[in-house]
Amino acid sequence: MEDEVVLDNLASSVVLKMQQIPQLSGLPISELEAIPLGRLRKDATRLHAVCRYQKGVRKAEISGPADVRCVDVHPAALTQDWQRYAAFLLYHEYLHALGFAGHDKTFRNLEALWPDEEARGMGKSFGLHLRKRAAKWLWTCPQCAKEYARNRRGKGRYRCRNCSVILIDVKAEAVSPKG
C-alpha cells in the first residue's frame, strides 16, 4: 500500500478510537480528520512525528485543529512492523492539535489513555531502529553481540558497555530505499 493510503487509514482509525475515550468527550475530535497529513524526510533520525501549526500561531495559543497546518509522521513508521507505533504517534500529535500544546502532566495523562499499551512503549526501539538504519558502521561486541550504530569506524578504540570487550567494526547494510 502507498504511504498516503496507510497514513489516511491509520488517521481514520485513530480518530475513531479517540471518539471512544470518555476523557476526550466534548473535544472537537471529528475536526482532526481535516488536518493534512505528511511525511518527515526518510533520513530524519531525531523526530518521529510533528504537529506543525499555522503561520503566526504560537504554541500556547493553540485552540483546536483549525490552528494546525499539518501533522507529519516518519515514513519508516508506516511500514508493517511499526504501524501500531505510527497510530500512537498520530494520537500524540492529535492531542497537541486539540490544544494540549506542551508535554505537561495533563498531556501525559491523556497520552496514557491510548489503548495499545505496547505501542505506547515503542518510542525507544523505533529511535534505535532509525539510528541503526542511518548508521554506516555497527561497532559490534564479539562477546555479547550488542551493536552500537555509528557513522565512523571504531578502529579498536571502544569497548562494550556490558562486557568491556573491544568492539569490532562491521559495515552496516545499505539502507533499502523502501526502508
Ligand SMILES: [Zn+2]
Ligand atoms: Zn509532542
Ligand SMILES: [Zn+2]
Ligand atoms: Zn558486550
